[in-house]
Each structure stands twice: as structure tokens, then as C-alpha cells.
Amino acid sequence: MSQALAPLNAPDMVSAPRRVRRVEPFRGITLAAALVTLAILLAIAVFLVSKAIPALRADTASFLSTRAWQPDATPPVFGVAALAFGTVLSSALALTMAVPVAVGVAIFIVEYAPKRLANWLGYAVDLLAAVPSVVFGLWGVYVLIPHITGFQRWLANWFGWIPLFSDPDGHTQTASRSIFVAAVVLAIMVLPIVAAVSREVLRQADPALKEAALALGATRWEMVRTAVLPPSRSGITGGVMLGLGRALGETIAVALVLGTSFSINWHILTPGGNTIAANIANYFAEAGPTGRSALIATGLVLFAMTLFVNTIARAVIYRGAPRRRVGR
Amino acid sequence: MSPSVGAAGSAPSSCATGTVSGAGSTFQQNMETQWAKDFGGECAGAQINYQGVGSGAGIQQLGAGTIDFAGSDVTMKDAERAAANAACGSTAITLPVTAGGIAIIYNLKGLGAPVNLNAITLAGIFQGKIKKWNDPAIAADNSGVRMPATPITVFYRSDASGTTQVFTGFEKALGGSAWTLGSGKTVPWPTGQGAKGSDGVTAGVAQTDGGITYAEVSFAKSNNLPTASVKGAGSGFAAISAGSVSTAIAAGFTVTGTGNDLAGSLDFTKMTDGYPISTVSYAIVCSKYKDAAKGKLVKAFLAYAITDGQAVANGLGFAPVPSELVTKVRLSLAAVS
Numbered sequence: 254m255s256q257a258l259a260p261l262n263a264p265d266m267v268s269a270p271r272r273v274r275r276v277e278p279f280r281g282i283t284l285a286a287a288l289v290t291l292a293i294l295l296a297i298a299v300f301l302v303s304k305a306i307p308a309l310r311a312d313t314a315s316f317l318s319t320r321a322w323q324p325d326a327t328p329p330v331f332g333v334a335a336l337a338f339g340t341v342l343s344s345a346l347a348l349t350m351a352v353p354v355a356v357g358v359a360i361f362i363v364e365y366a367p368k369r370l371a372n373w374l375g376y377a378v379d380l381l382a383a384v385p386s387v388v389f390g391l392w393g394v395y396v397l398i399p400h401i402t403g404f405q406r407w408l409a410n411w412f413g414w415i416p417l418f419s420d421p422d423g424h425t426q427t428a429s430r431s432i433f434v435a436a437v438v439l440a441i442m443v444l445p446i447v448a449a450v451s452r453e454v455l456r457q458a459d460p461a462l463k464e465a466a467l468a469l470g471a472t473r474w475e476m477v478r479t480a481v482l483p484p485s486r487s488g489i490t491g492g493v494m495l496g497l498g499r500a501l502g503e504t505i506a507v508a509l510v511l512g513t514s515f516s517i518n519w520h521i522l523t524p525g526g527n528t529i530a531a532n533i534a535n536y537f538a539e540a541g542p543t544g545r546s547a548l549i550a551t552g553l554v555l556f557a558m559t560l561f562v563n564t565i566a567r568a569v570i571y572r573g574a575p576r577r578r579v580g581r
Numbered sequence: 582m583s584p585s586v587g588a589a590g591s592a593p594s595s596c597a598t599g600t601v602s603g604a605g606s607t608f609q610q611n612m613e614t615q616w617a618k619d620f621g622g623e624c625a626g627a628q629i630n631y632q633g634v635g636s637g638a639g640i641q642q643l644g645a646g647t648i649d650f651a652g653s654d655v656t657m658k659d660a661e662r663a664a665a666n667a668a669c670g671s672t673a674i675t676l677p678v679t680a681g682g683i684a685i686i687y688n689l690k691g692l693g694a695p696v697n698l699n700a701i702t703l704a705g706i707f708q709g710k711i712k713k714w715n716d717p718a719i720a721a722d723n724s725g726v727r728m729p730a731t732p733i734t735v736f737y738r739s740d741a742s743g744t745t746q747v748f749t750g751f752e753k754a755l756g757g758s759a760w761t762l763g764s765g766k767t768v769p770w771p772t773g774q775g776a777k778g779s780d781g782v783t784a785g786v787a788q789t790d791g792g793i794t795y796a797e798v799s800f801a802k803s804n805n806l807p808t809a810s811v812k813g814a815g816s817g818f819a820a821i822s823a824g825s826v827s828t829a830i831a832a833g834f835t836v837t838g839t840g841n842d843l844a845g846s847l848d849f850t851k852m853t854d855g856y857p858i859s860t861v862s863y864a865i866v867c868s869k870y871k872d873a874a875k876g877k878l879v880k881a882f883l884a885y886a887i888t889d890g891q892a893v894a895n896g897l898g899f900a901p902v903p904s905e906l907v908t909k910v911r912l913s914l915a916a917v918s
Contacts, residue, residue: 512774538635
């Protein structure tokens with residue numbers, strides 16, 4: 254690479270060799286960091302695949318479509334279908350709840366709040382991200398569940414005609430450890446990530462554009478809508494994807510608040526449902542050899558799902574990037 | 582069957598120094614922690630560590646040679662035994678160290694009298710066939726008590742657990758054709774809600790009028806919840822207590838291991854006296870440790886646990902191991918080195 258750098262440094266012949274020498278080790282270090290990251294990712298993939306194979310061979314049911322978890326029974330019967338479904342459903346619900354609030358708080362901090370309040374609010378949001386997930390889980394079990402029962406009942410009573418909120422067996426009469434409760438906890442956990450990323454992205458909005466919008470007689474909200482949000486869209490999407498990654502992989506908080514079952518259940522207010530990560534936390538300690546391998550196989554599915562989400566996030570950001578440049 | 586505590590005083594618990602680590606059963610964790618504290622207090626320079634990681638994980642760690650003894654609610658399978666023997670370099674032996682009952686914990690507002698439930702009624706409740714507390718089957722178990730019409734909400738363990746295995750084992754043995762779920766650390770529950778850990782299911786019951794679950798009795802005490810009297814193979818309903826659990830174990834536990842191995846099986850149909858959902862919890866140790874100092878410490882610690890240590894059982898929600906079994910454990914321990 255020194256040849257490539259040489260023309261740039263050509264006018265400054267005296268200092269050039271020294272500069273190259275100072276740059277090179279740094280390049281090496283960063284390259285090593287990049288390679289280590291790749292190697293770790295690859296090692297995890299290899300580990301997951303190799304440990305998952307014995308269980309996948311032993312499974313007497315279809316791993317991808319079965320809704321049961323009895324890997325240590327004879328014959329072993331287990332599948333990832335209900336787990337993957339619950340993982341996606343709870344995460345999607347969590348994002349539905351968290352994203353509007355997170356983007357809203359970010360817009361407020363950047364565009365509306367007085368500086369001092371904005372700083373304070375920013376710290377508060379960041380602090381929320383620092384709360385350990387087990388604390389969210391315990392809070393969910395001992396505080397949220399008893400207090401959200403009334404709201405779940407209300408939803409089922411008035412919106413039960415929407416299949417998602419229907420409660421055919423009257424489960425919401427009691428404290429229901431539902432996917433909805435898990436999604437609320439996940440939403441709170443995802444919120445600071447999305448809010449922090451959105452805040453930084455919104456801050457990058459071009460002041461000239463904003464001033465132009467205001468000068469044309471736009472209200473503050475019209476200015477935000479026309480000059481701040483459109484160029485920030487891809488950045489915010491990236492933040493949402495990061496949040497989705499956290500929601501998909503969240504383990505202990507979901508394990509604590511969700512009344513798990515191995516069914517594919519669209520009624521989000523009734524107890525049951527399950528996620529891949531929570532299932533691993535619940536069953537790993539007491540699993541036999543096949544059970545452990547089966548749990549790792551579900552981990553492989555989660556790994557693939559997360560990789561998929563990240564790839565989409567990348568695609569969205571890259572697709573958004575040139576448009577932003579054109580806008581300027 | 583009188584508990585063994587009286588005989589314990591005569592056992593000179595010798596001391597040893599060093600550090601040993603055990604891991605496994607969360608069921609016996611409170612006992613292990615208390616023993617480790619008390620033993621450490623009596624024997625200066627002795628440090629016992631115990632981590633409640635789950636029976637399965639404990640056995641696996643023993644097989645991997647990363648711990649010195651395992652705590653387990655279940656006996657080892659053949660493959661696990663082979664791994665443990667290999668890691669020990671000698672035969673790994675299984676010794677009962679504590680007993681405990683699985684309490685049926687419920688929450689029913691406006692009912693003073695303790696609820697009686699027999700195995701078949703419990704099968705109906707936990708499988709969703711019996712949906713209200715004033716169901717005729719429950720009423721028949723509680724003649725003279727006016728049961729409320731509160732709907733029943735079952736809480737079961739969402740994580741794999743030895744507690745589930747004992748409860749479902751009891752139902753499989755005594756629920757007759759009314760029980761269809763088999764037994765295991767997890768079963769496909771057709772009704773109710775899952776919650777993680779004994780604290781989770783008990784919290785669920787505490788939050789739900791009409792809730793019912795199965796868990797160690799200590800969780801009922803800490804949540805101020807009542808426990809049901811249960812009828813299994815016996816003729817009457819028995820309340821859970823240290824005494825009634827020890828009595829049931831004396832009748833229902835049979836050693837199946839050979840030599841110094843005291844692994845055994847529980848026969849719930851033989852628990853005609855005492856509290857019928859009772860179980861033992863084991864320590865799994867090497868019969869000859871590669872490090873003699875560790876062997877000496879494990880031996881001294883367990884000798885303490887099975888004798889003087891049994892006295893703390895009641896306060897922690899456990900039951901003392903019956904005296905006949907204590908004698909056998911002490912004989913087996915004598916051969917550990």
C-alpha cells in the first residue's frame with residue numbers, strides 16, 4: 254500500500270517516509286481487528302453447525318415445522334417452528350410499540366427541547382440502555398404483570414373482534430403471561446437503542462435545509478417532516494434494525510415474563526408462546542446430550558435470522574445513502 | 582419412622598482443609614449453602630463452594646472434571662455414569678443427602694380451611710379437566726367445606742426441572758388413567774401458564790386468585806401461601822412437613838445401586854404414610870479422588886451434612902434423610918478417599 258500512498262505524499266518528500274511508517278502498523282492493527290471479528294463470527298457458525306448436527310440427525314420429527322420440545326425423550330421429538338414464530342412475533346410487536354416512541358423522543362430532544370432538558374433527557378434514555386435485562390425481567394414478573402392485567406382485559410373486551418386481540422377462553426381474566434407482556438418488556442429494552450441512534454442521525458440533518466424550510470414559512474413540524482426526517486430515514490432504519498437484533502436475541506427477560514408453550518398462537522393476549530433465546534435459557538441447565546445439541550440447533554436458527562436482519566439493515570442503509578447525497 | 586437427627590450428635594465430624602467445589606441441583610442449593618457455612622464455621626480452613634446450575638449441568642460438569650462433586654435430584658444415566666467414572670478415575674457413587682416434599686401451593690381468597698386434594702383430582706386440575714374450585718371432584722375431597730366458584734389457573738415450570746419430574750412421577754404412579762402426560766423434567770402441559778423457576782410459579786400463584794402450582798415448600802412460606810394436604814397411595818390426606826416427608830421417604834425409597842452406590846428409586850405407590858409427593862436429592866462423589874486432600878474434605882463435608890447437617894433441614898423447608906438411610910450413607914462415605 255505504500256506505493257499507493259506515495260503520490261499523495263509526493264510534495265512533502267521529507268516527512269513522507271516517516272508518515273508511512275507511522276501509518277503502517279496502525280493499518281495492521283485495524284486489519285487484525287477486522288480479521289479477528291470475522292474469525293469469531295466464523296468460529297461461532299462452525300461451532301453451532303457442528304454441535305447442532307447430532308440433534309438434527311436424532312430428531313424423529315421435522316425440525317423446521319414441529320411444535321414440540323421433547324429432545325431427551327425416546328424417540329426425540331422437537332422443532333423450532335413455534336420458537337421462531339414467537340421470536341418474530343414478539344420482536345415485531347416490540348418494534349411496533351417502541352419505534353414511534355423512540356423516534357418521537359429523538360425528534361423532541363433534537364428539535365424541540367430546550368438545551369438543558371435535551372441533555373438531561375438524552376442521559377435518561379442512555380441510562381435505560383444500561384439497565385441489565387434480568388432487571389427488566391424481574392420488574393416484568395413482579396410489577397408489570399399484575400398491573401397490565403386490567404389493560405389486557407380491556408383490550409380483549411373492546412378489540413377482541415380483531416383476531417390478534419381475541420381471547421376465546423377468558424385467559425385475560427387472570428394475570429396472563431402473554432406474548433403481549435413480553436413485547437412490552439422488549440419494547441422498553443429496545444427503545445433506548447433506537448432513540449439513541451435516531452437522535453444522532455437527526456442531529457446530522459443539514460442546517461441549511463432546515464433554515465430554508467423555516468424561511469419558506471414552514472412550521473417547526475413541517476420543517477422536521479420535510480427537511481429532517483427524509484434524509485434521516487435510512488439512519489433511523491439502521492437503528493431500528495439494531496433494536497430488532499436486540500429484541501430477537503433477548504433471553505432472560507423474556508424467559509422470566511413469558512408463560513411459555515410450544516404452540517403457534519396468534520392471540521397475543523393469551524398465555525403462551527415462546528422464543529428461541531428464552532427456550533435455551535429455560536432448558537439448557539437440565540438438558541441431556543441430545544437436548545443440549547437441539548438447543549444449539551435452535552441457536553443456529555437464531556444466528557441465521559439475526560444475520561438475515563443485519564443484511565437487510567445493510568441493504569436499506571446502502572439504498573438510502575445515495576438518495577441522501579442527491580437530496581443535498 | 583423418626584428422623585435421624587438424634588443419632589447425629591454421636592458422629593464425630595472430622596475436619597479437613599482446602600477448597601472443594603460442587604454444582605448441580607438447585608433444589609438442594611439452600612441446604613448446600615447452609616452446610617457449607619456451618620461446616621466452614623466448625624472447620625477452619627475448609628471452603629466448600631456450591632453452585633445451583635441444575636442437576637443435568639452438575640452431572641455434566643462432574644463428567645468433565647471441572648467440579649469435585651455434583652448435586653442432583655436424579656440418578657445418572659449410563660453415559661453420564663461412564664463420563665463421571667472416567668473423570669474420577671474411580672467409581673462415582675450417588676448418595677442421598679437430603680429429602681424434600683413438593684408442595685401443592687394455591688391461592689384462594691376467602692377460604693380458611695386447608696384444601697385437600699387426591700392424586701386423581703390433582704391430575705384433573707393440572708390437565709385442565711377440572712376448571713373451577715367448586716368442581717364436584719374437589720368438593721368430594723373437601724366435604725363440609727364450601728368451595729368458591731373461582732376459576733383455576735395452573736402454573737407450571739416453563740424451564741426443565743427436577744421438581745416437575747417428581748410431581749409428574751407422582752401423578753404417573755397414582756393418577757391412574759386420569760393422568761396422560763407421562764413424567765419428565767418437562768411435559769407438554771395442556772393448560773395453564775408457564776413460569777420460570779420455583780420463584781416464578783409461586784409469584785404467578787401469589788398474583789392470581791384461584792392459582793395453583795407445585796414447588797418446594799419454602800416458596801409457599803416465603804410468599805405466605807397455603808399448601809394443600811395430599812392423598813396418594815395412603816388412606817388419608819397428609820400435610821407437608823419435615824416429619825411427614827421423612828416418613829414417606831422411609832417407606833417409598835429403595836436403594837438400587839450396588840456396593841457403596843446408594844442411587845435409588847422412589848415408589849410413590851409405597852408412600853402410604855406421610856406426605857406422598859416426596860423425593861430425595863443426591864450428592865454424587867468420586868469413591869477415590871485423584872487428589873487425596875480433596876477426597877478427605879469431600880468426605881468430611883458430606884459426613885457432616887448427613888449427620889449434624891440434617892438438623893437444619895426443617896428450617897429450610899427440607900426433611901431429614903430417614904435414619905436407616907443415614908446409616909447406609911455413612912458406611913458408603915467411610916469408603917471414600
